[in-house]
Amino acid sequence: MTLRELKIFTTVCRTGSMSEAGRQLYITQPAISQTILDLEDKLNIKLFERINRKLILTYAGKRLLKYSKRILLLIAEAENDLEDIANLKTGKLRIGASMTIGTYLLPPIIKKFTTKYPEIDLNFIIDNTSVIEKKILNNDIDLGLVEGPINSKDICFDPFYNDELFLISSKENPLSKKKDILQSDIQKEAFINREKGSGTREIIDKIMNKYSISYKAKHILNNIEAIKEAVKNNLGISILPEVALKDDLQSGSIKRLILKDIEFKRQFNIIYHKDKNLTELLNKFIEYIKDYSNLN
Incomplete structure (x- = not known):
């Protein structure tokens, strides 16, 4: 059975007339009649009794009408749902x-x-x-x-988005008083880093290797907020994204350190x-x- 056949069948049932069904569906009456005959042949069962020029549904026809309505309703629901998706309504x-x-x-x-x-x-x-x-x-x-x-x-x-990573320390760290930080300053400090697999960690390692800067990773934390708290409590220095530091830098609880001639930028x-x-x-x-x- 096709959806076209079911649509024609249900329209004939609703109108009680093949000619009226054809008019509503813009299909000729002979084409409607042939479709019903083809459907009956395909199913090997009569769907209508033809008594006194009236179409009367057989028991099989009533059963098929029940399923046809459910199928066509489901198709309409699917079309409406997909239209809503296309229009960003769902x-x-x-x-x-x-x-x-x-x-x-x-x-x-x-x-x-x-x-x-x-x-x-x-x-x-x-x-x-x-x-x-x-x-x-x-x-x-x-x-x-x-x-x-x-x-x-x-x-x-x-x-x-273009982001920059900042080298940071607590306000108690002596490095926070220096205008420019040297590579040798980093090597002396405990460094707080992200875990392997972190994008921030990969960028840091890549730039450190590029400039041959060695550092001692004393603490490995997988949470930026945890790293910030550790830095504020002077447990070490770190490198974190600018986007994560705006409020802390403004309040002065964390200090940005300027590493001479080196910038940590990324996309x-x-x-x-x-x-x-x-x-x-x-x-x-x-x-x-x-x-x-x-x-x-």
Whole structure:
């Protein structure tokens, strides 16, 4: 059975006339009659009794009408649902973000997006860059926002934010009084670092290696807020993203150290699988990410 056949059949049942069904469906009466005959032949059962020029449903016809209504109703529901998705009235997004982005940038983006599109089901997770990369490759998430390098050739990336990493200390640390920090100063200090797999950690290691700077990682913490608290309590120095330090630098609880002739800069990237279909919903969310980034 085809949807066309079921639609014709239910219209004939509703109107009680093949000619009227044809008029409503813009199909000739002979074509309507032939469709019903073909359907009866296909099912090997009579759907209508033809008594005194009236069409009367058989028991089999009544059963088929029951199922036909359910099927056509379900099709209509599916069409309406897909139309709502196309018009961004409903839908689902699975977003993953690395620690810095997920903690400091993503929440206001999501708030702005869901305010305009309240019916969109938007789920997000926060983990380090390597985990987000794996989830993209496994199609566990639709889109990733990461700060670290991406290794897979199956992943496309699109830069959306320029970030700078600051060398920091507590206000009690003697280095906070120095105008310029030398490489030798870092080597003498206890260093607080992120865990392996962190995008921030990869950038730090890459730049440190580039300038042949050695440092002693005394504490390994997988949480930026924990690192900031450790720095404030003078347990060591660290390198953290500017976006995570604005309030602390303004209050003076953390001091930025200027490492002479060296800058720690990077880009945040939107990532997705190269085979991913970028729907209207995904493109709209990417647009919101970039618009928010340009305002900050």
